[in-house]
Structure formats: C-alpha cells, structure tokens
Amino acid sequence: MIRKKRVKPYDLLCYEALFRRLKEKYRDNKTLNKEYVNNLAGYRGEQTLDYKLSIYPQKGLYVYQGLRLKVNNHFFQIDTLILSSKFILLVESKNYKGQVKYHSDSDQLIRTIGKNEDGFQSPLLQVQSHEMQFSSWLQQHLSLHAIPTESYVVISDPATILQNSQNDPAFYEKMFHVDKLLPKLDELKIKYTRNLLSKQVMHSIDEKLLQQDVPRQPDLLKQYNLTNDHVIKGIQCNNCGAFPMKKSLKKWQCTSCLHVDFKAHERALLDYFLLYQPTITNNQAREFLQIGSEKTAYTLLKSMDLRETGKNKARVYHAPPLENYPQHSFVPNKKKAVMEI
Structure with a gap:
C-alpha cells in the first residue's frame, strides 16, 4: 500500500512560483532555466517509477514516494522506499537522456547527447550511501539492526542507451531501465523469505518515517x-x-x-x-x-x-503543508523548455 504519495516537490513549486513572479527581462537566465528543466525532468522520471510500481501487487508492502530524512545532522533524500517484513528496498530514479556510459574504474557516468558530454558521479555510489544512512537512521530512531536492505537505480526513459565500459557485473544488477524493476522485486521476494519484522515493528517504522520526513524548500x-x-x-x-x-x-x-x-x-x-x-x-x-x-x-x-x-x-x-499546494501550475513562457526535456 502507498503510505506516502508523491506530490510535486518544493523545488519545482518554487521554480514555478518564481517564473510566475519574476519580471520578464530576468527570465532568460540560463542557469535558472536549466535548473528548472532538470527539476521537472527528475519529477517526471519519479512519476514514471510511481506508475510502474502502481501495477505491482503491493500486499505486504509499504511504499513511500519521496522521503527526506535526517541522520547525524545531515539530510538525505530517498526517491522511493519499499518496506516489507522481509527486506527494505531503496530506489533512486534517474531521467537521463541520450547515451549513458558507466566507468567503474572512476565511478563516473558520462552522458552523451549529440556532441555534448556531461559527467556525473555514479548514482550507484549515491544509493550505496543512502543504504548506509538509512541503516544509521533505523539504529538511531528505532534501535533496529541487520535488516536486509537493497538499493537500485532505475532509468525512467526507455530510449536511454546504457553502456558498461568495463563490463562490471554489478552494474546491470543495480542499474537498469524502470521496466525491469518489477521482475527485480520478484527476485527479492524469492531471495528473502524470512519474516524479520513484526506488524508492530513495521507500524513503528511507518509512524517514524512519516513523522521524520522533512521536505526541502529552497530559497x-x-x-x-x-x-x-x-x-x-x-x-x-x-x-x-x-x-x-x-x-x-x-x-x-x-x-x-x-x-x-x-x-x-x-x-x-x-x-x-x-x-x-512560510x-x-x-x-x-x-x-x-x-x-x-x-x-x-x-x-x-x-x-x-x-x-x-x-x-x-x-x-x-x-503556509499549508506541501500536499495542499496545487499540482497543476500555470508557468508563463515555459512551453518551449518543457517540450525540450
């Protein structure tokens, strides 16, 4: 069942408000427009992930669409968390376009679109870090240890070409197109068969997750x-x-x-x-x-x-809570930018 439904994040809402309110002569800032388009693309990728999970049988699963938790005085963001009595899964969504090549020797992704190349830190390292942070969070807030935790990176655009330059076998196990996520969930159910969390403990985790979630609002x-x-x-x-x-x-x-x-x-x-x-x-x-x-x-x-x-x-x-903000926003002069992502 979906315990926390994704809504449009503050990052995107704030950009939309800025474009509504910013005097027209200041709206052509390249950095501003690029960040808006990147945020919109990321949100659309997360919506694709949400749709795929919506058609998966969710009996016995708690699904949280977007969490921002704090551990050791630092916040970390989880795109999607799936909690079961047998395992916990963290899923990071990426809406890369074009061709993406992974270099395991440098833990870097190189994205190529036409003649343009951009480098990114490996999202595999990102979700690995999230795994460790979430384990620490469970220990700090609920004194829970040794719960099997897995993490995946899903690519939301089926047209994105994934290349594994060093043929790292771990790459395709951890990073894949979103259509592969449901079969991977089936694999986890086969891999983990022992109930480790009682209903009472799952309820405690659920309550704490919803209580400790702190959405980020940029200035x-x-x-x-x-x-x-x-x-x-x-x-x-x-x-x-x-x-x-x-x-x-x-x-x-x-x-x-x-x-x-x-x-x-x-x-x-x-x-x-x-x-x-606020x-x-x-x-x-x-x-x-x-x-x-x-x-x-x-x-x-x-x-x-x-x-x-x-x-x-x-x-x-x-200010009202995040979920009370309109999900469909009028943004002047953004049609072209939206079409290009």
Whole structure:
C-alpha cells in the first residue's frame, strides 16, 4: 500500500512560483532555466517509477514516494522506499537522456547527447550511501539492526542507451531501465523469505518515517541573488498570465483578457510562501497582493483556512503543508523548455 504519495516537490513549486513572479527581462537566465528543466525532468522520471510500481501487487508492502530524512545532522533524500517484513528496498530514479556510459574504474557516468558530454558521479555510489544512512537512521530512531536492505537505480526513459565500459557485473544488477524493476522485486521476494519484522515493528517504522520526513524548500531569491525589485506584486491571471487582476465584490477580473476568478488570491499567497517565507502577516499580504484594505486582506487570509498564531496585530498565518499546494501550475513562457526535456 502507498503510505506516502508523491506530490510535486518544493523545488519545482518554487521554480514555478518564481517564473510566475519574476519580471520578464530576468527570465532568460540560463542557469535558472536549466535548473528548472532538470527539476521537472527528475519529477517526471519519479512519476514514471510511481506508475510502474502502481501495477505491482503491493500486499505486504509499504511504499513511500519521496522521503527526506535526517541522520547525524545531515539530510538525505530517498526517491522511493519499499518496506516489507522481509527486506527494505531503496530506489533512486534517474531521467537521463541520450547515451549513458558507466566507468567503474572512476565511478563516473558520462552522458552523451549529440556532441555534448556531461559527467556525473555514479548514482550507484549515491544509493550505496543512502543504504548506509538509512541503516544509521533505523539504529538511531528505532534501535533496529541487520535488516536486509537493497538499493537500485532505475532509468525512467526507455530510449536511454546504457553502456558498461568495463563490463562490471554489478552494474546491470543495480542499474537498469524502470521496466525491469518489477521482475527485480520478484527476485527479492524469492531471495528473502524470512519474516524479520513484526506488524508492530513495521507500524513503528511507518509512524517514524512519516513523522521524520522533512521536505526541502529552497530559497530561490537568495540562490539567484534576486531582490524584491525583481518580483512582480499583485494578483496574476491564471488564464493569460497578465498582471494585475482587480477586485470586484467577491471576484477577481483580469484587466487584460477579462477572465474572472473567485480564488485568484490563493495562488498569489501560495507564491509568497514559496518565494519568501512560510508565514505571512496582514500587512505583508496587503503589500504583496497590492490591496489597501486591512479588512479585505483579513477576509482573504481567513478564507484559506491557514493555521494561525498570535492575535490582532501580531497574528501570523502559516503556509499549508506541501500536499495542499496545487499540482497543476500555470508557468508563463515555459512551453518551449518543457517540450525540450
């Protein structure tokens, strides 16, 4: 059963919010666009992995789609974790394109697309590190030892060509196209037949995993040296992308295409949480939404059922959890980039 369902990660949501809000003359930053496309490709690869696992019989399995855990004061990310009473499996998804050649002597991958070559640290080392970190996590939080743990790297694009330059036999056992994952799961069930974890222990692991998961949220304004002057304020039309929409009674209307939206302020406030900080005051909301009325800002904030702390002038509204963010986002001027990944 799926115990934690994958949602669009903060990394991608933050980039989408930035492209909605960044003044147009700053949107052609090559590094910014490359990182957005890389994040989007990675997420799509993870979705491919999720689909493949969805058609596999999951009786007796707990599946966690995306975890970020902390051990020894360091965080580590697991794309997919599968917990059973007999073994634990960590799966890393890679959405490489073109031709990928593995060099076991240097533990490096060389990706070739046309005439361009890029080098990457071996993802096999990455998942090996995740195995060790997760074993340490189990020991620290649950005092569990010696649970059989396996790890795989799956390539989500079936057109990607994998080459093993030194013919390392471990390579194809650990790294393969996603279509091979389900047969590999069958192999693990044959390999591990002894029940090592009781239902009570599995419940304890499940509870701790969900409790300790801490999604990463980047600060893109700081990362790209952007200031408030680079950001567009106000309510954006999710039909044409224009600013601003104007308030008329209980609705917002676009001044460009005349599109009407009753909840356009919600996307704007979520953009604030993604770009600035996970809390907002009435004054900050008025400044960001470009509205003058304290009462109107109060009404808009209350309508989103956000968690609140403090009272009156000291009242602070808190961002919703990650799973409450919209999964389909309007991103202006990104169609070409999306088509190219």
